[in-house]
Amino acid sequence: MKIDSIKNGIVLDHITAGRSMAIYKNLGLDKLDCSVAIIKNVKSEKMGKKDIIKIDDQFTVNLDVIGYLDPNVTVCIIEDGKIVKKYKVELPETLVNIAKCKNPRCITSIEQEIDQVFVLTDKENHVYRCKYCESKLKK
Numbered sequence: 001m002k003i004d005s006i007k008n009g010i011v012l013d014h015i016t017a018g019r020s021m022a023i024y025k026n027l028g029l030d031k032l033d034c035s036v037a038i039i040k041n042v043k044s045e046k047m048g049k050k051d052i053i054k055i056d057d058q059f060t061v062n063l064d065v066i067g068y069l070d071p072n073v074t075v076c077i078i079e080d081g082k083i084v085k086k087y088k089v090e091l092p093e094t095l096v097n098i099a100k101c102k103n104p105r106c107i108t109s110i111e112q113e114i115d116q117v118f119v120l121t122d123k124e125n126h127v128y129r130c131k132y133c134e135s136k137l138k139k
């Protein structure tokens with residue numbers, strides 16, 4: 001794959017330098033059959049350095065996962081070699097089954113069928129708390 005010539009796929013741009021591997025893993029990109037390129041430490045006027053991920057296939061990305069890991073990311077949808085859609089991810093208000101509560105006494109640790117739900121309680125500091133026991137989520 002030529003890095004700059006995706007025909008149909010997705011580009012995740014403006015990833016905070018160093019976070020691309022976490023996004024790659026958490027989105028399950030290692031399970032894809034198509035080409036995936038991770039470009040690290042790209043020089044950026046705005047950010048100094050940034051990471052970029054290019055996925056050479058149509059793939060539905062979980063925006064909540066990206067938003068939780070790195071709310072700076074821009075998602076670009078590429079069709080026929082052109083950007084047809086471009087948007088910024090946002091810090092999600094709730095995380096459902098994205099992270100697990102570490103509190104051993106939490107109901108979600110005891111009852112395995114319960115959804116793992118975290119609620120954004122402090123937007124400025126990106127703090128999420130478990131909906132059930134209010135434990136703070138650590139990244």
Ligand SMILES: [Zn+2]
Pocket residue numbers: 101102103106107108130131132133134135
């Ligand atoms: Zn909990």
